[in-house]
Amino acid sequence: MSAATTSLRLWLDRLRHGWRASPLPGFFAWWGGELAALLPARWRAALADGSGWHLLQKAGGDWRLRRAGQSEPLARWSDDLDAAAQQAALAAAWQGTDPEDRRLALLLPPDAVLRRVLSLPLAARGKLHQVAGYEMDRQTPFNVAQVYYAVRELAQPAAAGRCAVELLVIRRDALDPLLDRLRALGITVDAVDLPQDAGRLGIDLLPPEQASHRVRPRLRLNLALGAACVLLLLLAMGSWLHNRESALAQMQTQVDAMQGDAQKVAGLRKQLQDEVGAAGFLAQRKAQRPTMLGVLLDLTRRLPPAAWLERFSLDDSGQIGFQGQSPQAAKLLDLLKGSPVLDNPNFQGSIQTDPASGKERFYMVAQLHKPAPEHAAAPASSGSAP
Numbered sequence: 001m002s003a004a005t006t007s008l009r010l011w012l013d014r015l016r017h018g019w020r021a022s023p024l025p026g027f028f029a030w031w032g033g034e035l036a037a038l039l040p041a042r043w044r045a046a047l048a049d050g051s052g053w054h055l056l057q058k059a060g061g062d063w064r065l066r067r068a069g070q071s072e073p074l075a076r077w078s079d080d081l082d083a084a085a086q087q088a089a090l091a092a093a094w095q096g097t098d099p100e101d102r103r104l105a106l107l108l109p110p111d112a113v114l115r116r117v118l119s120l121p122l123a124a125r126g127k128l129h130q131v132a133g134y135e136m137d138r139q140t141p142f143n144v145a146q147v148y149y150a151v152r153e154l155a156q157p158a159a160a161g162r163c164a165v166e167l168l169v170i171r172r173d174a175l176d177p178l179l180d181r182l183r184a185l186g187i188t189v190d191a192v193d194l195p196q197d198a199g200r201l202g203i204d205l206l207p208p209e210q211a212s213h214r215v216r217p218r219l220r221l222n223l224a225l226g227a228a229c230v231l232l233l234l235l236a237m238g239s240w241l242h243n244r245e246s247a248l249a250q251m252q253t254q255v256d257a258m259q260g261d262a263q264k265v266a267g268l269r270k271q272l273q274d275e276v277g278a279a280g281f282l283a284q285r286k287a288q289r290p291t292m293l294g295v296l297l298d299l300t301r302r303l304p305p306a307a308w309l310e311r312f313s314l315d316d317s318g319q320i321g322f323q324g325q326s327p328q329a330a331k332l333l334d335l336l337k338g339s340p341v342l343d344n345p346n347f348q349g350s351i352q353t354d355p356a357s358g359k360e361r362f363y364m365v366a367q368l369h370k371p372a373p374e375h376a377a378a379p380a381s382s383g384s385a386p
Helices: 003-021 024-037 041-047 083-093 122-139 172-184 217-252 254-288 292-302 329-336 374-383
Strands: 053-059 062-067 075-078 103-107 114-121 147-153 162-171 191-193 308-314 319-326 342-347 360-368
Touching (some): 147 172, 217 254, 292 329
Antiparallel strands (some): 319 360
8 A cells, every 4th residue: 555545544434433533524514414204205215315335245156145124035056157247236226326326345244354443542542453553463463464454433432631543453464355256256346345244344355446436426416516606605705896896887887888888789780790691601601512412312313223332521622422232333434424513423442352242343423513604694694685
């Protein structure tokens, strides 16, 4: 474990213990319960957090999956199955559960974990994990390099100036094979814990370097919404203060604002005239140029029934390219020469026989037909008049 990871974990443990020791969790739990009781039952069900834990436990040669708080398993499969079959069994048990709410904890047998109750000074509350590492050699027959361990504070009374904590230790050579087996099966666990009644004890023996990093869009969305609410509140307060201060200045600058509005109207009128001219030009260009559907319809009618296109492109310059297969690709030139929408169809590259279909693969290019300009057609029509 790197020094940065250790420091971050110690800081998070200190923050977590400080939060739990404060009265805020109890207040927010009471407040949230009172607010939830005011909502209709359907709304409470829709807003309920679905991120319940699923517990995975190995019993003999079988894996059992159940939801925390329930004793009946959701799925049970043999460890002798291949990885695909075991993943399918797990996926079937997770049907109907939001992927963001799928949190999986591996439950170890109680006799696989060494549990010791320690009495530590209150000053050690913020760094229990570090203190437990120092006490490992004295409290267990192992050193820190041989085990994975977790520490939790107990609610039982202790001597004055001290707190009761529980140290839970498992040998690395006992946990690593299980984690390696799950990793080989493609199953990722979020925690390693012990069973307690129908749920879990609430610890995590999973090595920090093997912890899964899940993307939680809902958490990000909630944080973004909370930040937006705070920002909107600050903006509302700032707007109220600004409105009171700028009321007099707004009256003094009213004439200047009217002059500015007049200039804006003139600018908008000019912009509207420019846009009307541009829209007329675009409409004229669109009317003169064949549509994409017209080009495809002409190709469909001219190509033989046994031919088909695999790729078609039309760029802004009117260059058309299409690739396909035909029994006799050389005859396509004669079929396309009389097209009213295509000019100068030609093959690009060589014609090759496709080994799968037995037909000739071709790639042709052509130019989109450009109609004669109106000013060039005007003299011809005037000359033919009596």
